[in-house]
Amino acid sequence: MNILIFDSLSKKKKKFIPINKNNVRLYACGPTVYDYAHIGNARMAVVTDLLVRVLKTKFKNVTFVSNITDIDDKIIQASNELKISIKDLTSKFFKIYNDEMLSLNVNLPDIQPKATEYIKDMIIMIEKLIKNKCAYVEKNHVMFDVESYKHYGKLSRRSIQEQLDGARIEIGEYKRNARDFVLWKPSDDNQPGWISPWGRGRPGWHIECSAMSKKCLGTPFDIHCGGVDLTFPHHENEIAQSCSAIQPNAEPGKFCRYWFHNGFVTYNGEKMSKSLGNIKLVNDLLKKYDGETIRLCLISAQYRQPLNWTKDILEQSKTTLNRIYKNSKEIHNERYEFPLPLENEFFLEFLESLYDDLNTPKALGILSKLINLKKNKSNGNDIKLIQAINESLKLLGISKKAKPIKKIYSESIEMLIEERNKARKEKNFDKADEIREKLKSQKIEIEDTQEGTVWKKLD
RNA sequence: GGUGCGGUGGCGGAGAGGCUACGCACCGGCCUGCAAAGCCGUGUACACCGGUUCGAAUCCGGUCCGCACCUCCA
Structure with missing residues (x-):
């Protein structure tokens, strides 16, 4: 039996053929950890988890990488607002995220790289992009030159003109082109930063996934996952960076083979x-x-x-x-x-x-x-x-977990049930019903089963 | 405006030219002191208008409506 996967780049359902059947590799864009996960984050996690489970039924070795974004302007902002350090904030919500996903029976990824631990790899990739003349430095920023990549727009199906028409962002002084995007930007004294060839600064949004997927999986890998909303600009930019770092105008297939996008909640x-x-x-x-x-x-x-x-x-x-x-x-x-x-x-x-x-x-x-x-x-x-x-x-992943049954002993409840069962035996049903109602008013629901009377607390 | 995805019974949601999934809810029956659970069973559908076909929810043409992306976003 073949596994079929809908590939959003070709917009076709395709037979899944791994690059190396002895090691199937996939990457998913993970959460930015500055707040509790919402149900949309969970959908992506559950769906990719299921994809991995299904792949494992056919392929012995599957390597699944999903990153944690722990440096980002939203994080900086949240850290300032909550007056706690970035590290405390991100490690708190990183842990919460993993705990919550485990509650949903999501297996943890094989590798869960954190952006801040791969700054060096991002710098190396940016240097390569500059060397390949796909990026330029302007006022301590490093920008990706979208014009340099001829396959730009293939994933999101947008022509250059369309994007210019639709562009609502102002062209920064450091931008040559409206669509160019940041690879590296400077940090002021109050912002976290790392020493780089372009001064103290921090990475742009997209470069982390390119650097981490390359480092953790190698390119090309098999499947790249994420929510549909990431198609543009995040994934489009990832393709441009990752491919251009390999070689100018490298085909999108040099980066990954299948694009797997889940729908919105x-x-x-x-x-x-x-x-x-x-x-x-x-x-x-x-x-x-x-x-x-x-x-x-x-x-x-x-x-x-x-x-x-x-x-x-x-x-x-x-x-x-x-x-x-x-x-x-x-x-x-x-x-x-x-x-x-x-x-x-x-x-x-x-x-x-x-x-x-x-x-x-x-x-x-x-x-x-x-x-x-x-x-x-x-x-x-x-x-x-x-x-x-x-x-x-x-x-x-929906089989019942072997949860220990909490036997909350409640004397009054047990006594009332006993009393009711006695009444039932004596066919004093008025009294039995009275007790049922009494328990119900205490938010206790009882059920007579073959194994006897059981009760549970209503929410 | 551009791009993409959709409109299926009361609700959720597959399917994809003839065999009308499935779940939840409803209704009827069995069971039960009652209730719950369980079991058996019935019904209702493919946005609209044309066309192709012996036959269309499924194909073709058009219309209408919804949602998302184009700006941070899973």
Whole structure:
């Protein structure tokens, strides 16, 4: 079976053929760590995590690199506002980011390079760009000369003229051309900076990804991931820099082979933005929902489609997940240690849908079919079905974590339940219902099951 | 204005010329002291207008509407 990936550079779904099948390499533009992660950050992380998981079903070695941007003007600003050092700020939110992603069952990247640890590599790349006459120095700035790269605009499909027409930024004194962008800029005494051949300064926005992907993966590598909004200018500029550093006018394919872009998360049909105040933080959502529930929401639409985050979507996923777990109860209580069941036709059908450009909605549909099939089997225990369901849940990253069940002993609650069960035995149902209502007023919901009465605290 | 992506049943969301996914919700039934859960079952759909075809949600032409990017952004 082939893995198909939609490549945003060629705008085609293409068969995935790695450069080196013994080591598949991919890079994703990671977060700028100055605030809590929002659900859009999480979508990118979950989707690329799933991509890596799927690739690993076919290729033994997959190297996934995703950076952490820990130097940026937004960080400087936040640090000033909050009156804490840049280092304290970035290390705090770096840790929070990783913790939150782990809650969503996102495996950490194999390498998570921090921009500040690769300044030297950025300087080397900038020097190379100057040497190749693709960049120029002007008033302590180093600018990339967009005119020098003939493939500029290929990814975002913008002609030079269009960009000039649409340009709303003023041409800086140090810019020869409106579209030229900063590789290096000077820092004043109050700004963080590093010594460079162009004076004390700091890198521009795009150069870090070019430097780190080259250093950590080597070029060309296989897949470059990120949110659609990064297509322009970030990814366009990355291509220009990375390729020009190899050789003037090098083809985009010299940098990476597939561009993988995930769609946006909107909230009630609008883009999440700070000015609209509709940013949904992962941190807040995790207070009320399991990571698995949030993850299921994020994969309920195919990754390239826009995902509209509404009030109901989480509740719906919660119910769905609940049903999945209830119907695969015994699966979670047993540990199956199979190698990936590639001879299992049920699992293969599921896998095929993911191989088709990560068609998660289809995959979830197949999973439901498998569960229904298992339920309807007279013995209900077909080992192949159980195995397929189990592996499918594991691959999607929504299988229930082996969380220790917190047994919060509450004497009053236990006593009331006992009292109610006694009343039920005596067929004193009025009293039984009274107790149910009483518990409900304390936000305790009870449920009579075959294993006895269980209770849970309502939110 | 330019570029790109879309408009599928009450909602979410696949599919992509005939076999009308799937989930959530609704409704009916079974089960249950009740409730919940579970089980069985029913229904409703492809933005609009033309065309091609024996047959179109799916192809072609046009229209309308939405969203995103072009400025920091996942």
